[in-house]
Amino acid sequence: MSECLSLKLSECLTPILNECLTLISIRGQTLITTHFTCIKNFLKLFTFDRVEITRKKKREVGSTVAKRLRYNMNACIGCQTCSLVCSTLLGQHSLSESAIYIKTKGGLQSPYVCVVCVACKENIACLEACRTGALRARPGGGVLFDKSKCISCRLCVKACAIGAVQYSEKLDQPVICRHCGTCTRFCPHQCLWMEEVEEIAEVVEAIEAEALETSKTSSPTPETTHPKEGEAKS
Amino acid sequence: MIYQDYIRVLTIDLTEETYVISQRKDLKAFLGGVGIASKLLEEHLKEDKPVLDSEQCIVFAIGALSTIFPIVTKTVAMFWSPLTGELGESYAGGRMALTMFMARYDAIVIKGRAKKPIYLSISGHSVEFKDAAAMWGLESDEVGRIIREREPGAGKRSILRIGPAGENLVRYASVCVDTYRHFGRLGLGTVMGSKHLKAICIYGKGSHEIKDRKAYFKAFSDIHQKALTTDLMKKYHDLGTPIGVSGMNANKSIPTLNLQTTFYEDISALTGEAFAQRNLIRKTACAGCPVGCIHIGQFRREFGPGYEYEAISVSYDYELIFSLGTFLGLKTSDEVLEMIEAVEAYGLDAISAGVVLGWATEAFQKGLITEAQTLVPLAFGDQKNYLKALKHISDRTNDFYTTLGDGSAAAAKLYGGEDFAMQLAGNEMAGYHTGYGSVLGAAVGARHSHLCNGGYGFDQADDFSMDTLVDRVFDEELHRCLLNSMIACLFGRRLYDRGTIVTAMASIGETHTEESLKQAAAEIYKNKLRLKKRMGFDQTAMKLPKRFFETPGGGTQLEEDVLNRLIRDYDEKCQTLFTKAE
Numbered sequence: 040m041s042e043c044l045s046l047k048l049s050e051c052l053t054p055i056l057n058e059c060l061t062l063i064s065i066r067g068q069t070l071i072t073t074h075f076t077c078i079k080n081f082l083k084l085f086t087f088d089r090v091e092i093t094r095k096k097k098r099e100v101g102s103t104v105a106k107r108l109r110y111n112m113n114a115c116i117g118c119q120t121c122s123l124v125c126s127t128l129l130g131q132h133s134l135s136e137s138a139i140y141i142k143t144k145g146g147l148q149s150p151y152v153c154v155v156c157v158a159c160k161e162n163i164a165c166l167e168a169c170r171t172g173a174l175r176a177r178p179g180g181g182v183l184f185d186k187s188k189c190i191s192c193r194l195c196v197k198a199c200a201i202g203a204v205q206y207s208e209k210l211d212q213p214v215i216c217r218h219c220g221t222c223t224r225f226c227p228h229q230c231l232w233m234e235e236v237e238e239i240a241e242v243v244e245a246i247e248a249e250a251l252e253t254s255k256t257s258s259p260t261p262e263t264t265h266p267k268e269g270e271a272k273s
Numbered sequence: 274m275i276y277q278d279y280i281r282v283l284t285i286d287l288t289e290e291t292y293v294i295s296q297r298k299d300l301k302a303f304l305g306g307v308g309i310a311s312k313l314l315e316e317h318l319k320e321d322k323p324v325l326d327s328e329q330c331i332v333f334a335i336g337a338l339s340t341i342f343p344i345v346t347k348t349v350a351m352f353w354s355p356l357t358g359e360l361g362e363s364y365a366g367g368r369m370a371l372t373m374f375m376a377r378y379d380a381i382v383i384k385g386r387a388k389k390p391i392y393l394s395i396s397g398h399s400v401e402f403k404d405a406a407a408m409w410g411l412e413s414d415e416v417g418r419i420i421r422e423r424e425p426g427a428g429k430r431s432i433l434r435i436g437p438a439g440e441n442l443v444r445y446a447s448v449c450v451d452t453y454r455h456f457g458r459l460g461l462g463t464v465m466g467s468k469h470l471k472a473i474c475i476y477g478k479g480s481h482e483i484k485d486r487k488a489y490f491k492a493f494s495d496i497h498q499k500a501l502t503t504d505l506m507k508k509y510h511d512l513g514t515p516i517g518v519s520g521m522n523a524n525k526s527i528p529t530l531n532l533q534t535t536f537y538e539d540i541s542a543l544t545g546e547a548f549a550q551r552n553l554i555r556k557t558a559c560a561g562c563p564v565g566c567i568h569i570g571q572f573r574r575e576f577g578p579g580y581e582y583e584a585i586s587v588s589y590d591y592e593l594i595f596s597l598g599t600f601l602g603l604k605t606s607d608e609v610l611e612m613i614e615a616v617e618a619y620g621l622d623a624i625s626a627g628v629v630l631g632w633a634t635e636a637f638q639k640g641l642i643t644e645a646q647t648l649v650p651l652a653f654g655d656q657k658n659y660l661k662a663l664k665h666i667s668d669r670t671n672d673f674y675t676t677l678g679d680g681s682a683a684a685a686k687l688y689g690g691e692d693f694a695m696q697l698a699g700n701e702m703a704g705y706h707t708g709y710g711s712v713l714g715a716a717v718g719a720r721h722s723h724l725c726n727g728g729y730g731f732d733q734a735d736d737f738s739m740d741t742l743v744d745r746v747f748d749e750e751l752h753r754c755l756l757n758s759m760i761a762c763l764f765g766r767r768l769y770d771r772g773t774i775v776t777a778m779a780s781i782g783e784t785h786t787e788e789s790l791k792q793a794a795a796e797i798y799k800n801k802l803r804l805k806k807r808m809g810f811d812q813t814a815m816k817l818p819k820r821f822f823e824t825p826g827g828g829t830q831l832e833e834d835v836l837n838r839l840i841r842d843y844d845e846k847c848q849t850l851f852t853k854a855e
């Protein structure tokens with residue numbers, strides 16, 4: 040950890056750090072190295088100074104701060120940089136493999152709208168629809184996706200009332216925002232940002248206990264052995 | 274195609290309603306964009322047939338770095354220009370490059386002529402030839418709306434369409450791309466009209482797997498960061514290109530009243546600031562551009578008694594404020610926006626339309642043409658009659674307007690007034706009369722546009738010198754062959770020096786050196802020059818209107834002899850390009 044801190048990690052990688060540290064606390068010591076490598080990769084990959092940066096401490100088990108993606112589209116210029124950046128997290132140059140989708144309200148003469156997961160905290164429709172346990176609740180709202188358990192039934196796509204679950208034909212999987220915050224760093228007009236979410240401690244504990252339970256039973260997949268930069272893996 | 278050793282070309286035959294895909298390894302040496310498009314045009318050009326013959330083709334191409342790097346947003350169209358009778362090359366932004374990239378086509382060649390009006394629906398999996406008979410005659414934005422409702426893929430598609438001017442073969446008909454961008458110049462809309470092709474919808478829902486994610490992301494992030502920290506953002510996002518209006522006017526460089534002068538007394542309501550304060554309602558960008566220079570302005574029109582108003586919004590730019598504003602002596606931003614709305618609706622090139630009307634106004638004043646021909650009296654500043662005249666041009670109402678629809682060169686040839694028909698080799702002048710650089714640049718530029726080499730920029734540089742002007746224009750023309758193979762928006766040109774292009778290319782697995790890129794650019798330029806020759810163009814035989822030498826540009830009185838010498842010098846440099854290599 041001291042090595043990471045010397046890289047001023049905690050100053051600039053708040054949301055990713057959050058995710059990774061969440062995981063550390065969920066998965067226990069064995070995964071720490073993996074995630075530190077991933078953190079360091081991230082540090083190399085990104086430089087950002089336009090985004091407001093807040094100093095954050097390591098998230099303790101059961102602590103009450105998590106983050107989720109928020110947006111305000113009045114300054115959006117429709118550049119689709121967010122989508123193009125998001126799809127690179129899945130290793131693609133694509134609009135279809137992006138969890139954030141920019142379109143217009145009704146033709147280019149109308150304002151831009153953003154279709155992305157709003158990080159539901161209760162009655163999480165996609166999660167409730169999933170029969171296989173491929174989705175589980177994410178601290179801060181929304182869900183975390185485990186491809187190894189997904190059977191491509193698309194029930195989650197249908198369930199989300201705001202249409203925020205995209206489906207990638209190419210990868211044959213749903214594409215759901217993991218609230219990693221990458222896109223927020225590249226939006227040139229500050230339409231996107233990460234918002235802190237106060238969690239009720241008991242909810243976090245319940246989520247984490249469940250996660251711990253499932254992690255014991257799940258076997259590693261190609262995805263988990265090659266974690267995506269900044270992605271919270273299950 | 275990205276990550277492949279070939280260029281992927283979709284060739285569509287409208288006559289037969291067939292299409293083929295080819296993987297062309299031989300084109301890879303020409304990088305992309307204008308490099309591959311000029312090669313494809315070279316292959317398909319039939320110089321022994323008329324310009325608008327059904328066998329002629331349109332080539333669209335995206336570049337080697339299209340839309341996966343910031344501000345690399347353009348698509349090139351190449352064709353035989355019905356306006357100048359020589360090289361047709363035009364660039365448009367919007368979402369077209371992104372959708373072609375996602376549909377996995379580097380280039381699309383369209384030839385033949387549909388039996389009845391159609392539109393093309395192109396996706397990564399199919400090309401459909403769809404009936405557009407009911408759309409024939411409709412204005413451009415109406416067609417956009419209809420196709421938007423008929424075709425899938427909101428946010429992932431691009432819609433190109435022509436207006437009535439293209440159908441009626443007005444020689445400077447434009448193609449509207451995604452409402453706010455255009456293949457404006459040199460008559461691509463005319464070529465589409467001649468092919469009975471009303472619109473094209475490209476749906477890009479595919480993807481490309483990234484080879485080296487780390488290298489790509491590093492290169493992308495660096496350039497993105499650089500883009501955000503240059504003055505580009507502020508300059509072009511805040512006021513957009515109209516930021517140049519007041520400066521150009523102060524430098525006595527903005528063509529005004531058919532270039533009778535370069536200084537406009539009544540500029541205050543036409544500056545970037547004036548538009549922003551009075552009309553600006555939002556800004557938008559081409560896909561992949563963090564800058565967002567596209568400015569949308571709104572004006573209110575009373576269309577009936579009883580407080581009946583409608584609000585209309587159109588995009589405005591420097592060039593339009595010049596051609597439809599100062600050049601015609603209009604006084605307010607509202608008037609200019611209403612003119613823009615008209616050229617948009619009819620699908621006319623805004624620059625040519627304005628400049629042609631400038632000639633017509635002066636010819637009318639001088640008695641070369643009469644009201645029997647113009648149908649409405651034309652006078653500088655009379656916007657209402659200009660609106661009517663635009664409609665007549667688009668409809669080709671009578672013989673006079675038909676000729677006017679062939680361009681200012683054709684009209685002046687028939688009616689007189691060639692000295693003040695402000696065109697270069699048939700292409701109407703752009704909004705810069707800054708000195709020798711602006712006229713030389715457009716005269717020798719491959720497509721006679723101010724963007725071929727940005728000659729006007731050298732006039733304004735602190736280290737301007739007549740001795741180096743030809744070299745600088747030449748070098749810039751060459752460098753832009755490279756930029757236009759990527760295809761970077763020219764506003765981002767300072768971001769993409771050769772070194773940056775080498776790095777960006779390397780991150781997607783394309784090995785180049787600055788030297789190899791320079792050579793590729795030279796080859797591309799040579800292809801273009803060869804094409805021009807085949808189309809019958811002779812640089813040294815070009816005749817420029819006298820007005821260029823009567824009205825001082827940027828405070829300099831230009832001399833015809835001097836300019837002709839510069840053109841000859843430039844031409845010699847082009848020749849050495851061929852002798853050096855062969």
Ligand code: SF4
Nearest residue numbers: 125216217219220222
């Ligand atoms: S927060 Fe991350 S996963 Fe969600 S849209 Fe942005 S980049 Fe994609």
Ligand code: SF4
Nearest residue numbers: 115116118119121226
């Ligand atoms: S990156 Fe920002 S400005 Fe660009 S489309 Fe996304 S939200 Fe809009």
Ligand code: SF4
Nearest residue numbers: 346558559562566762
């Ligand atoms: S600078 Fe303007 S024209 Fe160029 S890509 Fe950006 S929005 Fe499009």
